[in-house]
Structures are given as structure tokens and as C-alpha cells.
């Protein structure tokens with residue numbers, strides 16, 4: 001069997017249509033979109049069309065989309081853009097404990113530059129309780145940032161309910177939808193949000209391109225200072241091929257959304273049920289039902305996540321433990337610790353994330369091959385012998 005890729009939450013392959021659509025913008029239509037001549041105008045038209053496609057896929061208007069260099073920049077832009085513009089109104093920002101590092105580290109940075117940051121806890125499934133949000137709002141609160149769905153455990157937050165609480169007090173609400181786009185329907189008005197982050201490479205577009213939805217009227221400072229691109233909100237010559245590629249990807253993903261959700265859910269549930277049944281002392285992390293259709297995250301007790309990954313890799317199966325950003329560090333994931341897992345269990349976690357090219361026979365192969373790997377590793381584990 002070919003290699004099996006079950007790490008779609010880390011990144012996805014660019015679709016052939018995406019690559020084909022991008023190529024002309026490297027080679028023939030390479031003009032600078034700010035130029036008056038036809039080369040420039042072709043590039044500008046391509047950007048406009050891509051902006052329309054992305055806006056349409058989330059129920060926004062084209063002028064509410066700003067292109068960025070990725071999910072990280074979109075998150076940083078949302079937080080810093082609002083924070084620095086609305087300082088005279090207040091200096092209080094609220095995030096959740098299980099945000100991506102792109103939000104958490106940015107909030108920490110703001111915390112060192114005159115802002116007060118409150119970090120909301122989550123329950124054992126990774127859900128933020130709207131009552132907790134109500135309790136921490138003050139008249140100095142200017143921004144709430146809570147992710148749509150978590151990248152590690154797949155938990156979906158009650159965004160509409162949370163945003164309503166912020167909105168009633170006139171507080172901006174940002175959501176990081178990098179993981180949910182392409183796996184959940186997204187409509188910015190129904191979700192009631194002011195700012196939303198996207199990243200091209202998480203939905204079959206290229207790497208190094210992202211978008212930030214900024215609801216009309218939201219008060220922000222620009223993120224990059226320089227030329228007047230992106231209506232003075234983000235300077236720098238546009239990444240035209242990247243923007244074109246992300247636009248095509250958004251359109252394809254949006255068109256196939258319902259089918260893809262159904263297909264992924266069936267495969268995900270087959271995987272989850274078989275692993276929980278066939279491997280003793282294993283738990284599913286995240287919410288049993290309010291979870292991304294492509295996410296399975298397990299804690300397999302008595303063994304290290306890293307050793308499972310290495311053994312799976314030898315069979316050509318690519319998974320992850322925690323997120324790609326924290327893999328390689330010895331600290332257990334902040335998400336798993338936040339849902340209350342003790343350190344030793346948080347270390348034994350395995351995330352398998354599915355996507356467009358995942359086939360049932362690949363899931364069957366994992367179901368067949370994971371239990372013997374776990375058995376072998378546990379047989380070598382001193383803690384397993386002692387405790388069992």
C-alpha cells in the first residue's frame with residue numbers, strides 16, 4: 001500500500017486545479033496588481049475574483065476579506081489590529097486556554113504591552129462555557145477571541161452563543177476558523193462574528209497565504225505598514241499566485257462541503273469505534289459529538305505518543321501527537337492539559353486527521369495495524385507492567 005496520510009490538520013496537499021490555476025500568475029500574468037498596465041490589471045482582476053470566491057464561501061462581502069500570509073498572521077492581525085486601535089475604549093482581551101499558539105502567544109505579547117488578558121478555561125471535552133464568558137466581561141473588554149474548532153482535539157465551540165454575549169456589550173468577537181473551514185459550514189452572520197481567520201494550506205490551497213474576514217466598520221490598525229494595498233489594511237505586494245490558489249481551493253471545498261462532511265464522518269466514526277474497542281485503556285479526547293468530522297484524538301495509556309508515531313511511520317502511516325507546532329518539544333500539549341489530562345496520559349496521545357483523499361481501505365489498514373503496535377510498545381513499557 002502507498003503511504004497513508006492522516007495528518008490533514010497539520011497541512012493538506014494542494015489540489016491539481018489549484019496548482020494549474022496558480023501557474024499562469026508566476027509565468028505570464030506576473031504583473032504587479034498595483035500597476036496601471038495590462039499586466040498589472042490582469043493580476044488585479046485575479047485577486048478581485050479570488051476575494052469574491054472566499055467571501056462567498058463564508059457569507060461575507062468581498063471588501064471584508066483581507067489577504068494575509070497565513071493563519072498565524074490573520075490571528076495576530078485580528079488581536080493586535082483591534083487592540084491597538086481601541087485602547088482608548090479599554091485594554092481587556094479575552095481568549096480561551098485551548099487557542100492555537102498564534103492567538104495565545106499574541107495575547108501574551110499584548111499582555112506585556114499594556115493589555116490585560118483573561119484566559120477562559122474549558123471543560124473536559126474542551127468546550128468554553130458561555131456563563132464563564134459572561135462573568136469575566138468588564139467595561140474595559142474590547143475583544144474576545146475563541147476558536148471555531150480546535151486543531152488538536154477537534155472540539156467545536158458554541159460560537160453563536162458566545163459571540164452573542166460579546167455583541168450585547170459592543171465587544172468585538174474574533175474566531176480562528178483555520179481548522180473548521182472545509183469541514184463545517186461557516187456563515188459569518190449566523191455565527192455573529194466580527195473577525196475570522198483562514199489559512200490556505202489547511203484546505204487544499206498553497207502554504208503561506210491566508211485571509212482575515214473583517215466585518216465592515218470594525219476599527220483596526222493596519223498590520224503591515226507601507227503601500228496602500230488591501231485598502232490600506234495590509235501593505236506589501238500581493239501574493240497573487242497564492243491568492244488565486246486559495247480562491248480556487250475555497251470554491252471547490254465550499255461546493256463539496258456537505259458530501260465531504262458526510263464522507264469524513266463515516267470514516268472518522270469507523271476509526272474511533274474500532275480503536276476504542278480494540279485497544280484497552282484508550283480514551284477519545286475532545287467532545288464525543290461536537291467535533292470536527294475529520295478529527296480523531298486518542299490517549300493510549302502507558303506509552304508515549306512519539307513511539308506510536310515512529311512505529312506507524314515505519315508502516316507508512318502519518319499521524320501526529322498533539323499539533324505539528326508542539327511536536328518535537330517535550331512538553332505535553334496545552335490543550336490536553338487544559339481538558340484535565342494528567343501529564344503522563346497527555347504524553348500518550350495520537351491525533352489522526354482525515355481529508356479529501358482518505359479512503360476506507362486506509363482506515364481499515366490503520367485499524368488492523370495500530371493494536372499490535374500498541375501491544376508491542378506496552379510489552380516493553382515498565383509503567384504498563386507495574387500498573388496492570
Ligand SMILES: *Cc1c(COP(=O)(O)O)cnc(C)c1O
Pocket residue numbers: 009010069070071072073075100102147150151176178179199200201202208209210
Ligand atoms: C495551522 C493553524 C494556524 C496557523 O496557520 P498558518 O497558516 O500555518 O500560519 C492557526 N490556527 C489554527 C487553528 C491552525 O490549525
